[in-house]
Amino acid sequence: MKFSKVPEATIRRLSTYVHHLEVLEKNGEVVVSSANLARSCGVNAAQVRKDLAYFGEFGIRGVGYYIKDLADNIKTILGLNREWRVAIIGIGNLGASLLLYKEFFKNNYKIVAAFDLNPAEVAGRVSERTGKPVEILHPDRLKEVAKDRRIDIAMITTPASEAQKVADLIAQTTIRGVLNFTPAQIQMPKGFEVKNYFFTAVLDNVAYLLRWKRR
Amino acid sequence: MKFSKVPEATIRRLSTYVHHLEVLEKNGEVVVSSANLARSCGVNAAQVRKDLAYFGEFGIRGVGYYIKDLADNIKTILGLNREWRVAIIGIGNLGASLLLYKEFFKNNYKIVAAFDLNPAEVAGRVSERTGKPVEILHPDRLKEVAKDRRIDIAMITTPASEAQKVADLIAQTTIRGVLNFTPAQIQMPKGFEVKNYFFTAVLDNVAYLLRWKRR
DNA sequence: GGATGTGAAGTCGTTCACAGCT
DNA sequence: AGCTGTGAACGACTTCACATCC
Numbered sequence: 001m002k003f004s005k006v007p008e009a010t011i012r013r014l015s016t017y018v019h020h021l022e023v024l025e026k027n028g029e030v031v032v033s034s035a036n037l038a039r040s041c042g043v044n045a046a047q048v049r050k051d052l053a054y055f056g057e058f059g060i061r062g063v064g065y066y067i068k069d070l071a072d073n074i075k076t077i078l079g080l081n082r083e084w085r086v087a088i089i090g091i092g093n094l095g096a097s098l099l100l101y102k103e104f105f106k107n108n109y110k111i112v113a114a115f116d117l118n119p120a121e122v123a124g125r126v127s128e129r130t131g132k133p134v135e136i137l138h139p140d141r142l143k144e145v146a147k148d149r150r151i152d153i154a155m156i157t158t159p160a161s162e163a164q165k166v167a168d169l170i171a172q173t174t175i176r177g178v179l180n181f182t183p184a185q186i187q188m189p190k191g192f193e194v195k196n197y198f199f200t201a202v203l204d205n206v207a208y209l210l211r212w213k214r215r
Numbered sequence: 216m217k218f219s220k221v222p223e224a225t226i227r228r229l230s231t232y233v234h235h236l237e238v239l240e241k242n243g244e245v246v247v248s249s250a251n252l253a254r255s256c257g258v259n260a261a262q263v264r265k266d267l268a269y270f271g272e273f274g275i276r277g278v279g280y281y282i283k284d285l286a287d288n289i290k291t292i293l294g295l296n297r298e299w300r301v302a303i304i305g306i307g308n309l310g311a312s313l314l315l316y317k318e319f320f321k322n323n324y325k326i327v328a329a330f331d332l333n334p335a336e337v338a339g340r341v342s343e344r345t346g347k348p349v350e351i352l353h354p355d356r357l358k359e360v361a362k363d364r365r366i367d368i369a370m371i372t373t374p375a376s377e378a379q380k381v382a383d384l385i386a387q388t389t390i391r392g393v394l395n396f397t398p399a400q401i402q403m404p405k406g407f408e409v410k411n412y413f414f415t416a417v418l419d420n421v422a423y424l425l426r427w428k429r430r
Numbered sequence: 431g432g433a434t435g436t437g438a439a440g441t442c443g444t445t446c447a448c449a450g451c452t
Numbered sequence: 453a454g455c456t457g458t459g460a461a462c463g464a465c466t467t468c469a470c471a472t473c474c
Contacts, residue, residue, distance in 0.1 A: 007443060011423050015416040018376075019398040033455065042400045046445055046458095053457060061451040061456045078419050079426030099314035106415060108422075113378055129344065160234075176426040177421040177426070183234040187256050193424040195417050199394075200321060201230040203301075203413045204293050206368055207323075208226050209408040211294030213391070222465060248433060261436095276434045276473045348471055355451060434473080441466070451456080 010051045014074050015043050016049070021071040031032040080108050087151045087175070089166050090118040090158030091136055093182060096126050098155065099134070112149045115139045139169055145175035153177035160184040225266045229289050231256050236286040248279040253309040273361050295323050300425070302366045302390070304381050305373030306331040306351055308394060313370065314349070327364045330354045354384055361388035368392035 019207060020040050024032055038045040044141075052058050052070075055077050059065045075081045086109050088095050099114055115137050116122040123136040137145060145151070154175050156166050161183035171189055180186055180196045188194055239247055253260040267273050267285075270292050275278045290296045302326050303310050303358060312328055330352050331337040338351040358422045359367070369390050371381050378399035385393060386404055393409045395401055398416075403409055 011420050012265055012416055015419040057457050062454045078398045084422050093312050093316040097308050101308040166402045178417055195420050195421050197414055197417045199412055201227055202410050203394055204230040206225050206298050206408050206410050207294045208396055210392045274434050277432045
């Protein structure tokens with residue numbers, strides 16, 4: 001298979017399709033039409049069909065889509081049928097939250113390492129919250145640990161001012177995916193997949209919309 | 216002023232321009248060209264100029280943009296020059312993290328209330344972490360408190376299965392902006408500004424890109 | 431000279447509308 | 453009859469290229 005040019009927006013929507021298909025499945029539904037799935041995901045029905053069409057034909061004309069079947073197919077497309085090994089770098093408030101927030105992760109993501117400049121202090125603080133000992137490593141060990149533990153994706157949750165230093169460290173490892181939670185724009189060599197996820201930008205967007213509401 | 220049709224992507228970028236302008240200002244820079252700002256934000260220079268052109272003329276030909284001036288202008292456009300009063304609904308791991316993560320908020324966002332179905336238990340758990348007493352309210356009181364404390368924006372950090380119930384409660388209040396951190400698609404009446412911000416969708420996107428990397 | 435502001439061109443994504451299956 | 457799959461129309465956003473102004 002070779003999916004030449006799939007819009008990024010399509011990929012984002014596929015994630016939400018999976019979530020809603022799982023809800024439908026849990027409710028005992030068996031088939032769903034593009035129109036229904038579209039409604040619950042807040043998109044256009046043609047959009048659903050187009051998104052799926054990038055990857056094959058999963059429906060039955062006159063009927064719809066078998067829910068379990070479609071969910072499995074999308075998971076395979078997205079790579080959610082395999083385990084992804086994740087590291088968290090920077091265990092402040094956000095990093096610690098991600099570290100503890102097991103529910104946040106579907107079972108295909110697994111946190112296999114956590115790094116911070118003050119391993120001992122941070123480990124103490126976190127394990128106080130959990131009651132269990134927690135392993136926090138110094139970023140010096142990133143390269144070695146990334147290899148040993150086969151880390152696929154790093155999540156950067158340091159202060160913005162440290163983000164580029166972390167990115168430089170990551171560039172020297174076998175890690176190839178990065179999710180950057182800081183507002184800093186990080187530079188990485190070709191071949192790395194980097195996504196930014198800075199939540200106040202979205203908050204600013206809400207503020208803007210409220211700001212210019214007529215009334 | 217009336218900004219008929221500004222792309223949402225433009226608004227998102229304006230947030231990042233502000234961040235980078237503030238970094239430049241802190242470094243003692245005075246003027247910046249669209250080309251330089253664009254580079255540090257990872258976008259095209261024409262894009263920067265187009266984005267700004269939606270709102271006016273802020274630059275000087277042959278020179279560039281005065282950094283402080285431009286930052287102030289963008290903040291005014293986005294509504295970041297006024298205080299926005301925020302509530303967090305659902306104080307689990309993520310909600311608690313947002314509640315405590317003061318640095319996450321620029322000074323124009325202020326958390327003025329936190330809600331959870333188990334106020335007493337949750338308040339105990341959170342204040343254990345901070346050492347200070349923390350007020351957690353039952354969602355029953357949302358309408359009353361929203362009015363008294365003039366809440367502008369609600370952040371939903373409950374489990375996905377509760378999100379619609381929360382949305383229904385919000386619909387009855389004076390709150391008009393919502394940031395939904397759950398994967399559920401919430402339905403709200405006209406006149407509400409809702410943005411979804413579900414982080415595993417972005418993680419899935421990274422996984423997808425890694426999945427289909429040739430090699 | 432040099433960088434902005436902007437029409438025009440280009441690219442990308444969404445929606446329509448209907449042919450084609452079941 | 454109903455719903456998918458898809459070419460074609462449409463619309464939106466981005467990039468180019470250059471006239472304009474400091």
